[in-house]
Amino acid sequence: MDNLSKIQSESKTKIKTATTSAELEKVHIELLGRHGLLHKLFSDIKNQPDPKAYGQQLNRLKNEIEELINKKSLSVETHDRASPQKNNKTVFSLPKLGHLHPITITERQLNELFRKLGFSLYDGPEIETDEYCFQRLNVPIDHPSREMQDSIYIHEPEHLLRTQTSSIEARLLTQEKPPFKAAFPGRTYRNEKVTKSNHFIFHQYQGVAVDKNITLKDAIGTFNTLFKGLYGNDVHARYRCKYYPEVEPGMGFDLECFSCHGAGCSICKGAGWIEMGGAGIIHPKVLTMAGIDPKIWRGFAFALGLDRWVMAKFNIKDIRTLLGGNLAYKPNEP
Amino acid sequence: MKIIYSHLKTWLPDLAIDAKKLRDDLTLIGHFSSGYEEIDSEIILDLEIRQNRADCLGYYGIARDLAVFYKINLVLPQINTINYSNTPVPITISSPDVHRIQATSISNIKNSLPPDWLIRFLKLHDINSINTLVDLTNFIMLEWGIPCHAFDTNKSTKLIWENNQRYSEFISLDGTKIKLQPQNLVISDGKEVLSLSFIGGQNSGINLDTTDSILEMAVYNRSRVRNDSRSLKTITEASIRLDKELDTETIPLAFSHLISLILKHCHAIVSGKLLDVYPVKIPPLPIAFDSQKPSLYAGIDIPQNDTLKRLGCTIKNNLITPPSLRKDLTIEEDLIEEILRFYGYNKIPTDQPVDPTPLPDITPPILYLIEKLKDDLVALGYDEVRSWPLVRHCEEPCDAAISTQNSINSDYPYLRQSIIQSLQNQYFQYEKYKLINQKFYEIGKIFSLENGQYIEKYALGMYNSDSEELSRDARSCVSTDKIKLDGSFAQIILDDLPKPDKYIPQIINNTAIELTSQIITLDANVSYDSPQDSTKLIEKYTSLIDPSILWSIEIADIYQNRYTFRVSYYNCDALTAKKVHLNTFNLN
Numbered sequence: 001m002d003n004l005s006k007i008q009s010e011s012k013t014k015i016k017t018a019t020t021s022a023e024l025e026k027v028h029i030e031l032l033g034r035h036g037l038l039h040k041l042f043s044d045i046k047n048q049p050d051p052k053a054y055g056q057q058l059n060r061l062k063n064e065i066e067e068l069i070n071k072k073s074l075s076v077e078t079h080d081r082a083s084p085q086k087n088n089k090t091v092f093s094l095p096k097l098g099h100l101h102p103i104t105i106t107e108r109q110l111n112e113l114f115r116k117l118g119f120s121l122y123d124g125p126e127i128e129t130d131e132y133c134f135q136r137l138n139v140p141i142d143h144p145s146r147e148m149q150d151s152i153y154i155h156e157p158e159h160l161l162r163t164q165t166s167s168i169e170a171r172l173l174t175q176e177k178p179p180f181k182a183a184f185p186g187r188t189y190r191n192e193k194v195t196k197s198n199h200f201i202f203h204q205y206q207g208v209a210v211d212k213n214i215t216l217k218d219a220i221g222t223f224n225t226l227f228k229g230l231y232g233n234d235v236h237a238r239y240r241c242k243y244y245p246e247v248e249p250g251m252g253f254d255l256e257c258f259s260c261h262g263a264g265c266s267i268c269k270g271a272g273w274i275e276m277g278g279a280g281i282i283h284p285k286v287l288t289m290a291g292i293d294p295k296i297w298r299g300f301a302f303a304l305g306l307d308r309w310v311m312a313k314f315n316i317k318d319i320r321t322l323l324g325g326n327l328a329y330k331p332n333e334p
Numbered sequence: 335m336k337i338i339y340s341h342l343k344t345w346l347p348d349l350a351i352d353a354k355k356l357r358d359d360l361t362l363i364g365h366f367s368s369g370y371e372e373i374d375s376e377i378i379l380d381l382e383i384r385q386n387r388a389d390c391l392g393y394y395g396i397a398r399d400l401a402v403f404y405k406i407n408l409v410l411p412q413i414n415t416i417n418y419s420n421t422p423v424p425i426t427i428s429s430p431d432v433h434r435i436q437a438t439s440i441s442n443i444k445n446s447l448p449p450d451w452l453i454r455f456l457k458l459h460d461i462n463s464i465n466t467l468v469d470l471t472n473f474i475m476l477e478w479g480i481p482c483h484a485f486d487t488n489k490s491t492k493l494i495w496e497n498n499q500r501y502s503e504f505i506s507l508d509g510t511k512i513k514l515q516p517q518n519l520v521i522s523d524g525k526e527v528l529s530l531s532f533i534g535g536q537n538s539g540i541n542l543d544t545t546d547s548i549l550e551m552a553v554y555n556r557s558r559v560r561n562d563s564r565s566l567k568t569i570t571e572a573s574i575r576l577d578k579e580l581d582t583e584t585i586p587l588a589f590s591h592l593i594s595l596i597l598k599h600c601h602a603i604v605s606g607k608l609l610d611v612y613p614v615k616i617p618p619l620p621i622a623f624d625s626q627k628p629s630l631y632a633g634i635d636i637p638q639n640d641t642l643k644r645l646g647c648t649i650k651n652n653l654i655t656p657p658s659l660r661k662d663l664t665i666e667e668d669l670i671e672e673i674l675r676f677y678g679y680n681k682i683p684t685d686q687p688v689d690p691t692p693l694p695d696i697t698p699p700i701l702y703l704i705e706k707l708k709d710d711l712v713a714l715g716y717d718e719v720r721s722w723p724l725v726r727h728c729e730e731p732c733d734a735a736i737s738t739q740n741s742i743n744s745d746y747p748y749l750r751q752s753i754i755q756s757l758q759n760q761y762f763q764y765e766k767y768k769l770i771n772q773k774f775y776e777i778g779k780i781f782s783l784e785n786g787q788y789i790e791k792y793a794l795g796m797y798n799s800d801s802e803e804l805s806r807d808a809r810s811c812v813s814t815d816k817i818k819l820d821g822s823f824a825q826i827i828l829d830d831l832p833k834p835d836k837y838i839p840q841i842i843n844n845t846a847i848e849l850t851s852q853i854i855t856l857d858a859n860v861s862y863d864s865p866q867d868s869t870k871l872i873e874k875y876t877s878l879i880d881p882s883i884l885w886s887i888e889i890a891d892i893y894q895n896r897y898t899f900r901v902s903y904y905n906c907d908a909l910t911a912k913k914v915h916l917n918t919f920n921l922n
Contacts, residue, residue, distance in 0.1 A: 093887075152738050161738070181693055193743070211689075222688045241363055248665070281631055284667060318848065328767070328849050330845070
């Protein structure tokens, strides 16, 4: 193992002292090439006293060297490009346009619609406490509804990555004095495997309106205004009862399937509707915990899942694209 | 919870609507129907039963709701009067987690292969058939939503419900060895564990030779079952029900139904007394209810109706006592929801949004700054990216890095300490796709541990291969000398910067492309007799190439009257790109 530490130290020095991409490539071949140092060490694993531990050490070293070379390649590339003989700047091209991410575009559209309805924006931390992520939303410890959300903990059970933007609602209710109306887009995390159709990071758009006489009619009218603003006057929405611990009465809302227009297809699983989000009148316990008297104030809260919405709108098939390097923009097209 | 349409009709003989309408109505009253399929000439609806409605994890609860909604009668299954004997059942309850249990002994069982109807019924609910006796316990669980269990008394003569103090292991029916933990609720015979509260064991299992059995149906402390199920990493149809608030008052009816069916199908006799241990009976509490409230919450006039009565509530003046089954009804708002869901949310007008009068702006100014920066950077030709805030490696100082404890994606344990980490990953991805000369940025949170506190800050990260331009652009966007430049990357912490009082961003509609293959870049030299207008040339060749594969086109060099075009293609293979390229520039 001492030998590996020495190799690690020597490799770092070699990578550090390379100043051009040619020099770095030479180091790369020397260390990681088919006949390189690491390859030789790997073929010698079986002769080590503890092959398993040695193999793990070696793998770590290989990953570290790869990462250092990758990082270094960025700075030598800059150096290379600064050299006049390699400057391959184009003579003429159409102006390079900048672009917003599809999630930002969608959030801004929603922000604008809510701004017209008098809403502010709001924000909160991504590392949350159990108190704000669950307890203040009427989800005490051991409540069955916690099973709806598998958490990623920073320090169990107290600190976790927020599983829902409702945690911002819990903070807003505590920090501001009613009346208020606010919307809050945000990133949330759940402990799920990343696949083509599922991600552990996703985006929600949430909001609340708290005033003296807020009703379900206000909530439903607001969502309908929103859907019409986004999809035009012909949009068909459905409002139905749905349980969420932080609201009572609770509500789910769906839009008629864009693909089959209600007839039923594989996208809507034959239902003719696509689930868009949830809402309801804020539970009196949630208001009370925030120091707001539910006998005086009433409010509605809502949450929309943004990712599938954005995917449908931008024709993105793989959810991983939203947070990864294969989302790109044509340089000369808006 | 799956329900078979035809079987639901045994509870609701007057149900006169078709299955698709039923699916939609169930969804409207709170039981979202996520699946509708026809299997073996039966229509199966798959319902999403929310956590508050444990009573609907059986046909009984769903049928009760529908009887109220359609104003039709609920018909209970035929249950014969059971004649219990006087022989005590050898059961000891020493766990406080048993909220109610009914049990008895049966003998002379002629267990057999199950009848076809039972095999089919369970199969449609994705439950494997075992033998008649076991299948009937599963049938009853689906009917009433309360699990029940049968023990072979030739294998174990007494049963003790206890919180584990001394047992280390339990072998489930399928032979899986489960390591037990202290306080797990177990059913033992004093020597070994025969069963857990939510899964049967091999050492007391029923088979075709079983002649004597103890049958039991119980409701437990749901937290205990939930903890046991989670800590032992075992989830069963029984645990899904028992870890919720089930109704102790439903047990007598459901248990009698079980005994009736076993007597009928296994030709058995009841040889034991009815054991009914019910340590603490907690009756439902009355709820003060203002009948005007449903209208106040809905925002429209909701006519007075008999919904609460039909739900089985006891009404005394303004005090409403819900039926024992409805554990979810505890406050006035719960009752309001009951009235509104049966009235129909879909009858509430949709054209009257919340009063649009603006209230005082509570937007944190940093959000205005972020939006402004996004617009500024887009105007400078930068693309916005979003990346994983979790990264593979920590940066120095590593003890300031925050890591996750239990992420499935454990290759990425650290919350990024710098946004440059994420942008570097983005750069490598673009490089993989041969996408060069990009200028991009991200605004997002970075994380660190400082003096035991989790710190989050907003950071702007920028990438531009031209580091001079990068530096210039960064300085044009923010007035700070705290720009961290690292080769082609820059990072600026936003929290400490001056922020605008207000900023209304532009609504920009741009497209985005999901790359699935590498960008292919090819050059073409074309000579002309005289100097050309570069813009017109670009326009000309752009119009000749299919836009679904053209990424970009530019002029890389002009030498005398020879123009070098550099064209990038995407969404196609190299051969196709080359073919299109040769045709476009007449290079054949």
